[in-house]
Amino acid sequence: MKALGIDIGSLTTKVVILENGSILSSIIIASGDEPESSAEEAVEKALNQAGLSFNDDLYIVSTGVGRKSISLSQQQKAITTCLARGINHLLPSARMVIDMGAESSTVVRLNERGRVKDWANHDKCAAGTGIFLQQMAKLMQVPLEEMSKLSLKAESRADITSTCAVFAESEVISHVHRNPPTPKEEIVAGINYSVVSRIMALSKRIGIVKDVAVTGGVALNSGLVYILEREMGFGVLMPDMPQIIAALGAAIIARENIEKDLS
Amino acid sequence: MTEAVNTNKIKAIVSACRIISRMNRARPDVRKSEMLYYQMLNNYFTRLLNARQNGDFIAAHTVFFPAELIYAMDMVPMHTETTTWMISLFTGECTDILAAGAELGLASEICTPHRGLAGAFALGTLPRPDVMLWSNMVCDNTAKSGELIMEMTKCPGFFIDHPFKDSEDERKYLVGEMEDMVHFLEEKSHRKMDWSKLSEIVARMDRQIELVREINELRKAVPTPFHSQGFLELVSVDYLFPGQPEAIEYLETLRQELSDMVKEGKGAVPDERFRLMSLFIPPMYLMSFLEKISQEYRALSVVEPFFTYWGEGELDPGKPLESVAKKSYMLPEMRMYGPMDERALTSIVDCAKQYKVDGAIYYADVGCRHTCATIKLFKDVLNEIDVPVLTLDCDVVDPTATSEEEVREKLEQFFELLEDR
Amino acid sequence: MIIAGIDIGSRAAKAVILKDSSILSSVIRDTGPESVKTSYMVIGEALRDARLTLDDIQYTVATGYGRVLVPFANENISEISCHARGINWYFPSVKTILDMGGQDCKAINCDGGGRVTNFVMNDKCAGGTGRFLEMIAEVLNIPLEEIGDVSLESKNAIPFNTICAVFAKSEAIVYLRKGAAKSDILAGLHEAIAIRSLNLLKRGRIERDFSITGGISKNKGLVRKLTEKVGLEPLLCEDPQLVGAIGAALFAQERLTGADIQTTKIHQYGYSDASGDYFITIDTGLCDGCGDCVKACPAEIFVVDKDDSGQPGVRVKEEARKKLAFLCPGFQFCSQKNTVNCHSICPKDAIKHSW
């Protein structure tokens, strides 16, 4: 019996298949309007990759925003639980996970057993991490990858203080239209910094403890992670595939359930 | 502002109470206390509705204003915040009164109950009072909302300045404020303060507090006998009926019911899973939803340090005014709104231990700066004794603040966390 | 006298060139991340269309987010003043303006001379701005231009819990997952925005006539909802996005002449509805009220009378203004059928059709 975890995010859907502790296959696809179909598509791809099919008997655990809207999972688990499990599997020393997703960021504290001790989501007006960065990239007409490079170049940064993603955007615009205009890289650095400072506020609310691991698509933005480390005052851990950690956690839970059923 | 009174929303509260009572009568398993509770609400708002016709003297007042004095002068009290809450609770609808508040030019930073009640007066949802009474207990909003309402409804008003700390001088000052207020009321209403009646009320208030303490004792039982959102009954009974006979009747009935359940070892839900501490007030418009969730996950609120957990002390009918002043310092809420000293912090820890709570839910009403400013503080204190705290961003009355989906999502995460431990 | 108005908005940049208070050319482009470039781009295109060079422009006023960064502008004036002045040029009777821009939403009150008497702006919450609708359009992947029309298809609108751009989005996603119709989601959101705009308007004064400017006013669904909420039929001009730039140009003209240009004005009659724009513009600056068009028009929609300043001029009949689409077949069609028509016969070429 194969343990399979699906993480249905607002932008991407991730699937991880486990076989006794090791990742058999993992897949990331863009989420469509229909979570059901995106889930099926992702699972199918993952199965093919692992040389399996729907006929093999599978135990599926789903997580992420869309976890409830799919029929093919035996169990649904909250993103926090899965993040904890996933990171604990890869980086057992981590006591804190900062997951920077598309819609929102979540900070999770783990106890010694790698279980969720506490967590915090963004307050009402500070949501939208990845999407925010995407829009900013579009606004600045800089490809997302370029953003992090640019921000690393900046000597100083523009102040972008608004917590509301949309108003931060108009702050960016007024930086663009300022006389003299603020240099691009400084604006980009400012954008990254504003995201980081929101995450810092979040982390401080539940208390920062080493080691800290970063996950989620935004974790790939090296410029942002650089600022984050500077603010934290120490280096952070980063798993190889930061986007799939929640899916991995779900798969691990699936495996645990399989074992439970066996015993 | 407007004299046109449109009390449909209050009527809605009344009819809702009637319907609930009717439904309850049909239920064999219904708590008698619950029947009484809705009867009381029904009476409170019916009396308010008919006050004009009956030529009664309506005294509008903000939360934690000593309504004992109003009752003692035989006036009809109108608890402005609670009324706004109830509107939200029973109609699930307060967008228009909030919008009306905004149109007055009240910024969205002003907490919804106060923006709402200003709007409610503007729309004539609340009847025009004969006097507006308010105090700065507990926050800047309660301190400030009175004047605008006075100007809108063109009615006289009195502001009781409630000192911040608790000392001889400050109590003396508070009593002085109340004396002045009584003179003001006597002058405006041409009624005399009935001091003997006030003493009776104080005596009953003392009994009332005692009963709540006993009820809280019973709630320590595992499994806990009182249903999750039940504590709001206790809160509104104190807000609306301080020292009133019906309050005593309700509380005695409830205490009896609970002690019976405890004797039989019966819990409010079949095999309770999580015992929760509630910090601050849950969103009114999600009340039934939260009750449903607590049934679903068998997770109940067993203690609310700042809402049902009275401070030490007794009231002395011999010194009625002093007692009313003293009560304001014994209020559970006072621990939170006064100086945040050790007293407040230790009390939470004690509650957590005595009531064997598994976790605490912090309702972070985005409009309430007081409560939100202490989230971190309480989280740290409770985490020290290994009690996880869930912070739920919400608003007491504004349904646009949080949707059921958001709240369910967070609660499920929290219960998973508790499960995992 | 040739002057220019430049409006560098948060999302779109506009340029208008006026000659003796009639439009020579106008341009609308997206605002890039470098507004200096953008401003040169739009004025360049406008000049090309008008076959002019920058030297021909006697005075330029800039407005909008990027107003301070227009190198060739003689002066910059806030978009609030410019919108009031601009709308007054189209509809002198307008006292209340709702300007729905990309990043902010403004309720403006002005007097008969297009002077601002009061204004309110949306605060620290972007719900109800163009950006908000863009985000929603992205989620539902429907082109922004179409969401208004789609919302009109809704049978039962979904009541929305929030107008926070960020959260409304995630809520929309939730509803999508539940399989709700996009039209119903959009209808719900449009409802929410309309209510929000109404509150904004109420914080100022709501008096006749009422007009909506800015890109969003092209959104038929929203205009419908606003009309319901406000209870006033809004006067909509042909190109709501240009109002700011025209206002700026008019200020430029005022600076040159010093005189108030209220007397010479373009008059616009008509409306736009789901089926399209139906406007007849008469340049009263050129029109001498000869009345030839009155005779020429088969639909008899014209009438000659005196304006406020007693000048004779041709107008579109009061009763015809609201049903132009039915009375007048439109210039294309009419010009094919009748060799003699209002355009051909007008000695001053003062009449224009939008369809």
Added chain:
Amino acid sequence: MSVASDILQGDNSKFHMLDRFREINSTFPKTSQLLDYKRSGKKVFGWLCTYSPEEIMHAAGILPIRITGYSQETELDDGNAYLYVNNCSFSRSCLQLGLRGEYNFLDGVVGGSTCDGARRLFDLWRYYIGTPFHHVLTVPRKYTEKAHELYYREVVKFTEHLEEFLGFKITDEALCQSIMLYNESRKLLRDLYDLRKLDNPPITGAETMEILNASFHMPKEIFNEWLKELLREISVSGERNSGRARIMLIGSVLTNPEFVKSIEDQGGLVVTDELCTSTRYWGDPVVLEGTASPIRAIARRYLNNFPCARMFPSDERFNRIIEFVHDFKVDGVISQIVRYCVPYCHDLPLLTKRLNNIDVPVLALDVEYGTSGSGQIQTRVQAFLEMLEAKRK
């Protein structure tokens, strides 16, 4: 810490003394006088709002300085984590500075139970930062004799607490001297403001704010001398400022001169204000005559002083504002309210009505503490000024 003032140093100022005030602001809290003070073994106390009697501290040989936040709007991650986003950015800004050790040099903090933000700031300050001495006075919200009696008792308790902490008594002579000193700065500041009543005031609002900011963070002995010198400079300078309209600034705590400058750069001549960081700070003198004790005189002054929106009845404040509108020939009022500054939010509708009744338009801005007035705010100010001009036509 004070980026804004650094920027200001850029434009070469007309007055030599002004630069010295700016230097204080740009170096605070590492100001030379402060450091000297500490080195000489003297104590420095921080006070938070205008209801904390400075004279008492000064008479005890303590240097009282005002606790202010970052001079610029900035990310407040600590502030947000501890005080949550819905407490005003001023209290969050102050707390963050405290949490980051910027105020570690303080020997004590003093405040009043003036508003929720201040109260909570002090609760968290005590719990997370801790300062050797910590005192919060109950400040009544009324002007009644009973209220005065209570506040007097509070000031006495504060004095006793202080004496206990210091181990010596504060003499009446010392108190009287402190009162003289502080009254002198109040008088000098009033003289400065009188200059702004002129049709072409010699000093701008932004410059005035630099002076006030310095006054919070330096010994009054030196401040008074400097200000005298500056007033002399001004009197001979023949400077004249003119603008499109005469503006009065009202509302929440404001310390960033950049904000005022952004209004003045657009032609708005800021001629006066109603802010706890200026007029409400130096408002009224302490009147010693006919009072039993200096402490009584101090207590009476602080409670009766130009009121904060927290006080009741609000018309006390409104009337003072209207008085200023007339005295300074104000064309329009700009109200800047820091988000979640609830007392001012509540007053705004009432005040706007009263000002409109005397045909004075009000521009309501809600801002974050430290804002430099860029972006959207600039547009509104510009439109407001254009409106005022059009109104005059």
